[in-house]
Amino acid sequence: METSIVGVGVGITDRFRSVVEDKAARIEHLAPRAQRVDVKITHRAYHNGRVEDDTVELTLTGKGPIVRAEATDGDKFTALDLAVDKLCEQLRRAKDKRVDARNHPRGAKLDKGSGAIQGIDVQPASVDVLRAVATGEIPIVTGNEEEEGYTPVVIRTKEFDPEWMSVEEAVDRMELVGHDFFLFVNVQNDHPSVVYRRKGWDYGVISLTTLAAPEAVAS
CATH class of the missing domain: 3.30.160.100 (Ribosome hibernation promotion factor-like)
Structure with missing residues (x-):
């Protein structure tokens, strides 16, 4: 190597x-x-x-x-x-x-009627959690607050090409890169989504209702 x-x-x-x-x-x-x-x-x-x-x-x-x-x-x-x-x-x-x-072969299955995900330890974030994050009730800690000259106005940005994959594949990729979250496009519904770590082997997934457009990416 x-x-x-x-x-x-x-x-x-x-x-x-x-x-x-x-x-x-x-x-x-x-x-x-x-x-x-x-x-x-x-x-x-x-x-x-x-x-x-x-x-x-x-x-x-x-x-x-x-x-x-x-x-x-x-x-x-x-x-x-x-x-x-x-x-x-x-x-x-x-x-x-x-x-x-x-x-123990298994696969993630999405119930389109209820929105529940079966076959994997992933649960969608609740509306209350999303609202608490949006309103600041649950603070987002970056780990840089103690640095000299730190200001929350400075936002680090990164851009990546979209990747279509299943929820289970996204969880595996998140584990490999060692992050607490991973952005992807869900192949089951073409929704931009993010999986995130909760506790132990427990994960969450958040999806946008906006559909990704493969033809736009290809062009």
């Missing part, structure tokens, strides 16, 4: 490269079909340099979905260990789900 290491604001030492190679062998054992792991380490200093930390981002590519994980710590080696642990845990969870799917 090929390994690439990039440093932003920090030099890459031979010792760090050696540790990355050892960790890559552990990752390859869990993901033998992986072809490449990209390691990005970013050094940041806050409050006039009095507080510093390193963020390690891992991106695993190969035959199948991309798997990502990241961690931050005052020591870059500790951050690397934490990121590798997260990545390996995501790989194990994905493997367990594949084994469970083979042993």
Whole structure:
């Protein structure tokens, strides 16, 4: 498996490269079909340099979905260990789900009359929850509130090409990238949707009633 290491604001030492190679062998054992792991380490200093930390981002590519994980710590080696642990845990969870799917085949089924989803541990968010989020009763925590100069007006945006998939496939993709939510277009009804993590293996799904237009994307 090929390994690439990039440093932003920090030099890459031979010792760090050696540790990355050892960790890559552990990752390859869990993901033998992986072809490449990209390691990005970013050094940041806050409050006039009095507080510093390193963020390690891992991106695993190969035959199948991309798997990502990241961690931050005052020591870059500790951050690397934490990121590798997260990545390996995501790989194990994905493997367990594949084994469970083979042993207990199931599929998600949508009851168009009631809107209920059967065959997967996913439940639509209630109207009360959606209203509470919209009105601010349930705050959205970004994790950056303590950063110097932080303001909630600054919004980070990302754009992706739409992907049509089932709810179950979206949950699997969310687990692999290590996020708490995943945006997709539901193949069952062409509705833009998002699955999100609740507790443990419990998930939720929110869909827009607006239909996605495949022909518009193709053009």
